Amino acid sequence: MNVLIAHNFYKHAGGEDQCVAAEVALLRAHGHQVTQYCLSNDAVDGMGRLRLAGRTIWSRQAFATMRSLIATHRPQVVHFHNTFPLISPAAYYAAHAESVPTVQTLHNFRLVCVNALLFRDGKPCEQCLDKTIPWHGVAHSCYRDNRGASAAVAAMLAAHRLLGTWRDAVDAYVALSEFSRRKFIAGGLPADKIAVKFNFTYPEPGPGSGDGGYAVYVGRLSTEKGVQTLLKAWQSLGVTVPLKIAGDGPLAPSVREAVAQNAAIEWLQGIPHERVYELIGAAAFLVLPSQCYEGALPRVVIEAFAKGTPVVVSAHGAMTEIVDGSNGVCFAPGNPEDLAAKVRCLGSDTATLRQMRRGARETFDRNFTAAANHRALLAIYARAIARYAGHGLPETKAVSVA
Missing domain, CATH: 3.40.50.2000 (Glycogen Phosphorylase B;)
Structure with missing residues (x-):
């Protein structure tokens, strides 16, 4: 297969970034062609607050870059991991503008929660789970303990709920557990688009001794x-x-x-x-x-x-x-x-x-083996391609913000 993988890397590398690297390596090891579109949050430091807020909602730069990459490499599917904040959901629309189906892995709860964790005051919190406008997340400064930054994330979530982005612009979602799938359904994502595929390790490290005593x-x-x-x-x-x-x-x-x-x-x-x-x-x-x-x-x-x-x-x-x-x-x-x-x-x-x-x-x-993961991933890609081919999506609309 020919796949374009898009990911916004975090300032401090964590499990999500490792998952992306493992998935890219797995696909290439099985002979698939993989093109990557990656941005880093290091670039956020040079941006003003208003510019960053606008780009979080709709990045004209990412929209144009995604269309150019697709025109050059002609992938069969675009697989998104993290689009926040620099790629933005605009990239989904860019893929559809080039007639390519989209897949989004749900590594965290960003699409239904301002801080992406469903967590506040030391315990799980689901107050914004089914809200079109997640105002609780703004009132409690849930993102970076900053009300302005929280408002920018809430605006992105509200805008794309109202646009129908989560419903129409993504052809298949990948939840990483049955538990998270249930939460996303409760948060309004279409149940028939969410498949469960566990994370995995690649290359497989083999058993350890367990004799350290700690x-x-x-x-x-x-x-x-x-x-x-x-x-x-x-x-x-x-x-x-x-x-x-x-x-x-x-x-x-x-x-x-x-x-x-x-x-x-x-x-x-x-x-x-x-x-x-x-x-x-x-x-x-x-x-x-x-x-x-x-x-x-x-x-x-x-x-x-x-x-x-x-x-x-x-x-x-x-x-x-x-x-x-x-x-x-x-x-x-x-x-x-x-x-x-x-x-x-x-x-x-x-x-x-x-x-x-x-x-x-x-x-x-x-x-959690790589072989099982590869099979599951190809099945999800096939599902996204079939879904995109099987229905007429609304006309792609570009949104200009900031």
Whole structure:
């Protein structure tokens, strides 16, 4: 196949950017032609607030560039990952103007939530889920804790709901879990356009030894990731279970303080990504204490399963759909006492850990291999192409903003 992949990279690379890289590599490894249209949020620094707000709603530059790329490379489908803020939904219309179907992967909840997390005040929030104008997100300054920036995101969401963009300009959506699919349907996206395709690892890393005798956390050091819950749990655990933390973020000072107070905690700041697999594979288990739903089953959980490493995760969102006792355990979200109890129990039960290592790898082999992902992705592309060919879309309308 001939595919054009569009993605707006974040300032700080994370799981979403890694997913895009893995998908591009997978397609090319199977002989598909892949053209990439990528922008970076580094460019935002030089923009004024009004210019950025206008581009978030409708980027004339992205519209023109997308049409030019399609005219040159003639892809059979355009697959979007992140369009926020620089590509904008204008690129969907550019693809349709060139008679090419569109696919959008739903990595987060951006299309139904101002901060893309369905999260506020330390817990899940769905107040804007079914709102044409997500005014709660503006009132609570949900995006970057800034009311003006939140208003710009809300304006983009409202404008494209009213234009029918989410209904008409995207031919197929890719949700990364059944849980997120249900949330997007509740948020107004057309149910018949949303397919579920899990994330995956590529290349496949192979099982780890699990003989490191430590728990590991890998991810952003932030409130929504449950880092405070993690640190509070280890206050009560003391030095009984070693914990290695890999990541950075706004709660780095709290992690630094915890390391100074508890000899069992080690912060591996700036660890190269290629070493993360080794770190996860040698761990007794991985801890993911997210306070937010997560947009899908987090990539780090899939990486843990690939290494045969059990997980201890918050009991909400997509994680409850796949973590079932055979491959890990769940604890009450935001409850450090329950997390500590689960860690204490698991850390002292070597027989159960051995069984869970087998279960974790079996879960990966059933659900998250590159081969299964490739088949699912081609089926979604075929579905988008058939849908686009099978109905007449409304005339493409260019919108000029700022």
